[in-house]
Amino acid sequence: MSVLVYTESEQGSFKKIALEVASYAKAVANQLGTTVTAVTINTEDTSALANYGVDKVLKVSHDQLSNFNAKGYAAVIKQAAEKEAAKVIIVSSSANSKYLAPLLAIDLNAGYVTNVIEAPESTSPFTVKRNAFTNKAFELTQINTDIKIVSISNNSFGLVENNAQATAEDFSPSIPDLTVTVESVDKATDKVSIADAEIVVSGGRGLKGPENWGMIEELADVLGAATACSKPVSDLGWRPHAEHVGQTGKPVASNLYIAIGISGAIQHLAGINASKVKVVINNDADAPFFKAADYGVVGDAFEVVPQLIEKLKAFKAQQ
């Protein structure tokens, strides 16, 4: 009856979201009066999970699973759920988790809810609060099925430390025929991805041209942040599409979002609204972004940003 949590890793270590979903699973387990079991794939050292309330770890090692495969990973989690007789399964909002979870839901006849932002409001009936209408509303949703799958919005629950045993045990589920094959992966390893970032620095058309992005990258560098851009900037080809954030681009749910030279079209705001703290730097005091932001600087980005970089460097040096 444990709560099962799928804890994702990259190159052998857990992603921050894995520790966040473990924290969430612990909160649900407390509500249900049960324990937390984590399932991990090709992760040797699982000790970090002990700090986040995980009682038991099912370790799966398999060559066929060295690249992510939604069907294969869903089959592993399904068998782990059956072994643990789990009624509640927690996953993150990563691209991979959102890829596998609908398949898992069908395999387990489980009700599945995404973008969940808080611990369940009640567990009988099982109701959770989620983001809907692209962050313009919250929805309270009830899951009616015996088995439930909950996908947590990144950075919504946070990390909660809870000491536990995290007793590891090897688990060898059967792997189905994998009919989708990864041919090549193109991933920047030296940059923070928007999905994993706690801070995102984003530039808009106010920056006037791609040649001016050096200061955006430098500011991101100082803050350990990911870089992003508005839709017009990616449509103009100033920045790659992968950096476009907003309703039709990538969603952002960071702790801090810094918008530079972005006016704040409703589609842009919808996509980034799940971020906790928003800062806008824009020379137009009437830009709609000032209505959505927590902090604002009305000023010329070409003067403000270089100064901010110097001041942040000094601040970081003192820390």
Place this chain on the structure above:
Amino acid sequence: MKILVCISHVPDTTSKINFTDDNSKFDTNGVQFVINPNDEFGLTRAMWFKEQQGANVTVVNVGGQETEPTLRKALAIGADAAIRVNMQATDGFSVAKQLANVVKEGGYDLVIAGRESIDYNGSMVPGMVAGLTNANFVNKCIGLTVEGSSVTALREIDGGKETVSTTLPVVIGGQKGLVEESDLRIPNMRGIMMARKKPLTVVEATETTPETTSIKFEKPAAKGAVKLVSPDNLDELINLLHNEAKVI
């Protein structure tokens, strides 16, 4: 190749979001509805397959009669036929179940749906349709080619992208990148005229039990006014982010 493009009928991106019936239902009053943007990228890619490879393209929606103008728009863009499954959509699973029936009935090779709708943001329908029809599945797809029954797809991953290969039948969770924004088509007069004569078939829904139930909605609390910091006093901004917001 038979292609089915799943079309979600969603409020226009600039719509004001309100709720009625004690905050339990979305208020459609005065709301303009459009093809879900993620679906529109898929529809446009389907047009490429139709024009370059002779594919036949059907669009489908699960909804009431009020969604038909959205299906007609998809026909005006160039789809050959439309199907409406007559049901008020409740949860993602029920919609996927109806779509899976249509897929099985029509024997489609390629099913394209948006990675998520911009209203309920469930992000589950394409994957569930794949699961229910036992088809291959590629999510967050940003590039797609089909040669015979071989499929090559580019998909977005966190921090990059990857190329995958698979075979038909396949379900695609699509998004921007399948085609670019500038490739999207606005129906012209000829398309609109032709769309009137194209078949729009209404099929009755089969009975399904919703797996999840929407209880109520709530709008985020009104935000406090922005705190403005003078560009001559950026130390204050750092101070606020560090000591007040605690994010750096």
